Amino acid sequence: MFSNHKYIAFETIVIKEIRRFARIWLQTLVPPAITITLYFVIFGNLIGRRIGEMGGFQYMEFIIPGLIMMAVIQNSYSNVVSSFFGQKFSNSVEELLVSPVPNYVILTGFIAGGMVRGLSVGAIVTTTSVFFSDLNIQHPIITLAVVLMTSIVFSLAGFINAVFANSFDDISIIPTFVLTPLIYLGGVFYSVQMLPPFWQFVSSLNPIFYMVNTFRYGILGSSDVNVFWAFMILAIFIIVLYSSCILLLRRGTGIRT
């Protein structure tokens, strides 16, 4: 396939993905914004006042990066998992599979779709956060890099979930029983330095912990983790997940008979 044809195919997939979530914006864009606003009001404003400082910052300031990252992670993941599984379920994925679009273009298109939704919701949450606290981004490049890479990681993870899913239950199990606990235990609402050494070690095994803290470093300039290692971990996740997705597409797992 010529490169301009590949680009047209990629663009088609991305536009289709954006149209899909934009068409149902009441389900895709508004609920996360409302949920996160409630977090700001309840945890940041009402309870946060009593907590005082966390990691050297006002509690509201402390939780903002984690809540933005939570929105990006959940929405990048859910966009890809629901879209690709939906296409599997309706068999419309066959449109793509019989066409000459290379596997990596299909995958990149879905990742881009997941990133656009994840970052759109992230932008809505960031804008909302301005009403609750001043947002002075200390390291813009690190902030941007970590949010983009995190969005890629969870878009890829969502794709793998969709490939193996056989029912709508299968696409909600991982977000409910794996993703949500990892996010909540990933230092969104607290600093791991508050934890006993054993639980600090357990937290260090949670990849989301590195993502949230690196993002917090980008915004606040303070972090519980080594930023370099955090980027290394993100890069390794992207490489491993991307390779796995390509392998699954090549084998036709879950999509070809």
Place this chain on the structure above:
Amino acid sequence: MPIAISIKDLKKTYSNGFEALKGISLEVEEGDFFALLGPNGAGKSTTIGVLSTLVNRTSGVVSIFGKNVDTHVYETKLDLGVVPQEINFNQFEKVRDIVMAQAGYYGLPRKLASERCEKYLRKLGLWEKRDDRSRSLSGGMKRRLMIARALVHEPRLLILDEPTAGVDIELRRSMWEFLTGINEQGTTIILTTHYLEEAEQLCRNIAIIAEGKIVENTSMKLLLAELDSQVFVFDSADELKSDFEIDMEGVSVKIIDSHTFELTVPAVIQINEVFASLDRKSIPVRSMRNKTNRLEQLFLTKLNN
């Protein structure tokens, strides 16, 4: 004539151990209108699935327009348009968006995609519905939408898996006309159908597949010539006598009711002779028809054999 499709020793065993294809070999010439017939579960859809890469084959070699589908993935897919048996588009999308997306997957620039989209939606009578959500279309319209979608990149080979299933007779005939038209313009067509009349009307060559094997692969003309007798149903304008007989060797009579009778006529006897004989008996024939479709008669014979 160049070969559009070449299948050699194609085998497919599903993970549950079911052998859907037991080493079929088949060639379809370029420009042909080819029927792939067989009962349910015979392996037709598996064969089409392999051609369209939706089914991974166990073994065998498949080439499209002389190019191996494994080594020339892009070129062979570009030459191929597939209309599946089941509706397989997103029913929440608009008609136009479905066709435009397919054009995009084949790398068509937006302007060309838009022109082709209009061309095929108009040809298939869907242009007025272009901004409607596809779920609001009738069953026949959904099938036509799948044909428009499959044609938007103007493939040289079109595979139709039961395209007229559940479609009313009027629409079926208009689809036949449309398909004949695109075949005359050079598109090779492979058709699977349960309507044997459809295959007989449209197709020049035929393969019958049963239990994963090709049991017949010939031209429609030669296949129909294999019929050694045909059963015709006659309607008489006058009431038939109870002892009505016909004085022709090899022709047997069966009276259905007071005005209707069946004649089983060997292939060696011309219909003119039958009419002459009926004329001698002063039987005024109002109408005559085949009792069963000729291809259906042969199809059942082949399967039973």
